[in-house]
């Protein structure tokens with residue numbers, strides 16, 4: 001049986017990762033975020049109540065699950081405190097559950113300003129970022145200029161590295177972008193006081209994970225964004241600034257590749273994308289509008305409309321090459337319930353998608369619990385995707401609710 005599961009987006013994000021992480025962590029002991037930051041928006045719907053998580057791992061609704069933020073995550077302490085407060089209002093506590101690596105690079109207000117200023121300057125050629133400071137924070141990490149959570153424990157050195165960082169960015173903000181600059185004294189004091197609040201959550205994440213496995217615990221690794229947004233393997237430059245693919249798990253949490261024994265792809269039964277960049281199967285017709293409307297395709301983080309299109313199996317094949325998925329969870333299949341005809345891209349020809357058409361099942365599948373009870377036409381659609389991709393579809397998600405799933409194969 002699997003005791004460590006990676007849950008990764010196989011498209012451009014928003015595939016329904018949060019829902020599946022919440023579902024599978026019910027039987028696990030810990031969930032680890034290993035990349036991205038509060039650019040993510042993961043939606044959980046439990047008994048009709050919706051919770052949207054950005055930074056806190058999607059296991060937080062379970063009382064006995066540890067929610068770990070690994071070193072690969074860029075951490076905004078402001079965003080974290082907002083999220084903790086929202087959860088507190090719903091009577092969900094993070095104490096005793098939330099654990100954070102001291103290696104997390106911090107997202108500071110200056111990174112957010114830089115992110116926005118850059119996008120503004122780029123005008124039409126902008127990436128369409130979430131404006132959360134993700135790119136600039138990762139750049140500071142790579143340039144070895146960044147401040148990590150653990151650095152806040154040493155007030156003396158913090159003062160120096162913060163000043164150096166702000167001197168550098170203030171120069172660019174003032175002279176290149178002609179926008180506001182930041183005061184290092186104020187930020188220094190704020191960071192020291194934040195540290196007092198958050199130091200109790202800090203642990204040595206690699207040690208913790210290693211020990212957990214030795215004690216036969218089960219761990220989920222929760223991806224953010226999606227494969228096609230990966231900094232190395234995605235549709236560069238229209239990508240995010242982290243490794244959203246399987247390799248990010250090891251660098252971003254400190255777990256050994258030998259420990260991972262199941263890699264689950266979350267695949268939306270059609271395709272969506274937020275922000276700019278290529279999108280081969282994008283629709284600009286009534287079908288696109290219907291996907292958007294029925295699928296409620298509005299960004300969970302920025303509220304922006306998601307661009308919609310048919311499922312792209314060519315892109316998914318690439319995603320499989322990179323991640324080596326063990327199995328697939330096909331989500332939002334119910335969104336296709338009322339389509340007379342469903343298309344799936346199986347090839348690109350002359351820079352355009354070639355589609356295979358399927359008869360729609362024209363039936364409400366949202367209450368179905370067993371694979372055998374699905375309409376024959378749904379099974380044909382699912383079977384065709386499975387055989388084209390050569391990876392089993394182990395789970396079918398047929399609604400936003402925690403209970404709306406069909407397990408075709410047992411994975412835990």
Ligand code: GDP
Pocket residue numbers: 009013014015016017018019040041042043044045295296299300331332333334335397398399400401
């Ligand atoms: P994530 O970023 O991958 O966690 O996905 P998001 O939460 O950003 O977007 C997925 C959206 O689809 C959310 O509103 C979910 O509640 C919803 N959702 C997830 N799975 C299903 C499903 O199988 N059917 C339907 N209709 N909605 C779903």
Ligand code: IMO
Pocket residue numbers: 009012013014015039040041042127128129130131132133134135223224225226229238239240241273274275276300
């Ligand atoms: P989840 O985890 C969808 C997109 C942005 C933009 C690009 C770069 O909910 O699937 P960034 O702010 O990261 O520098 O923006 O990446 N993007 C997402 N799109 N879902 C997400 O997260 C995303 N996080 C970032 O729209 O195109």
Ligand code: MG
Pocket residue numbers: 013014015040041042043300301
């Ligand atoms: Mg999302």
